[in-house]
Amino acid sequence: MPKMTRRNFLWVTGGTGAALATDQPRKLINKLIPQVVPAENKNIKPGEWALFATTCRECPAGCGLHLWHRDGRVTKAEGNPLHPVNGGGLCPRGQSSLQGLYDPDRVQEVLFRGKGAKVQKRSWDEALGVIGGKLAAGGKVALLSSLQTGALAEVMKSFTGAFGSNRLLFYEPFNYEPLKIAHREVFGLPSVPSYNIEQCNFVISFAADFLETWISPVSYAAQFAKMHAYQGRGAMNRMVYVGPRLSMTAANADDFVQVPPGYERLMALWMLKMIIDKGWGKNDLSSIRPDIERALGAGPIPGVPEEKLEQLARSFASAGASVALA
Ligand code: SF4
Incomplete structure (x- = not known):
């Protein structure tokens, strides 16, 4: 007998006898389940609060954040009291970072612009296919990013280096170059x-x-x-x-x-x-x-x-x- 997971339990109890004969309930459940059991984190329990430690990226200071999280949704940002930069504090920008996360006008697709063309929305699969094709064909590589440090900056450097390019630019709208x-x-x-x-x-x-x-x-x-x-x-x-x-x-x-x-x-x-x-x-x-x-x-x-x-x-x-x- 297959192991009774929460997903199987909902599938069995949620479907009618007739529906069980088809794969229709599973299709429905596959749409519903990710709302309460995000695939990327099996530790999340529906209805229970979880706390994640991360870093605020609203400015280059990089304060430590604690994000309160429930049912796949972040609901509150607080300062991490153990972080050496902010020691538990958070400025209004950090507090309101959730507004950016849930902003309905946030860019959620890949925006793509070919030579002389207008910006178009593309799916991730499509965009990755185009980029992969260009890289495989030996195109010139330049990488433009917001400010990154540490491991991610190293990955980006290695990535551009792997294509024989040193054109990696971190762009800060308000930088501290002077x-x-x-x-x-x-x-x-x-x-x-x-x-x-x-x-x-x-x-x-x-x-x-x-x-x-x-x-x-x-x-x-x-x-x-x-x-x-x-x-x-x-x-x-x-x-x-x-x-x-x-x-x-x-x-x-x-x-x-x-x-x-x-x-x-x-x-x-x-x-x-x-x-x-x-x-x-x-x-x-x-x-x-x-x-x-x-x-x-x-x-x-x-x-x-x-x-x-x-x-x-x-x-x-x-x-x-x-x-x-x-
Ligand atoms: S909490 Fe404020 S100061 Fe700290 S990183 Fe975020 S925006 Fe910058």
Whole structure:
């Protein structure tokens, strides 16, 4: 006698005697069963909640997610409390990632466009057949993807490499290339740095909205909360925001210095010049002073008096651990 699985049980109990003589009930059940027993995960039990640990891909920060899942449907995203990046927190974008998953306008088919043709919808079988045929015929390969890291990035690299191509491009709509280049120039490493805000006494942000969007907002918000909390000793740590608008990060600053868009860079240069001129720096930076002069030109910063610049420069230079975010 065949083993009585849940699927067989439903098949037997769900069909009438007459229907059992045909394969009609099985066809029906095969349509119904996957709704409660997703083929890809046999551990899911109908009606029972399950929790999956995964990674949020709404931004490059990669916070740890716990997804509540029932009957083949994800219903709630929460932060993974054991994850080193977010420690259980989740920003509004991560919380609302389910809206993207269930968006009726989400692209669910393969969109295909031949040379000079309009975009057409194709089934996966059809598209894979076309792609496979082109690869087999020795076509040139280029792979364009959203940002990937780790094993998947390696697989993509190997895939393009297997076809003798190095044309693999990860595209980020809001990337951090300028930050990477700045980091390479100063520290020799072309990577996006991770800042230890929690350990700082003084943070100055040049329009870097690190509490809402910049690099890793969940991690930085948690660190900022600790850094900015009353420590029960001496003066409190401070955060200054320099930028054109009162963002959420600016609204949380001790001091919001409003400058016209594009003047953040000049503010930083003025402060650096002042630190060099007053001898407040720990290192001798006089060799870069002519470059700073050239970049500054003659103009002052509209709406920012010199005393304010001096006060910020002194605070930055004299704090035990200060950091400038830009
Ligand atoms: S910061 Fe927000 S959007 Fe980015 S990975 Fe974390 S939860 Fe997702």
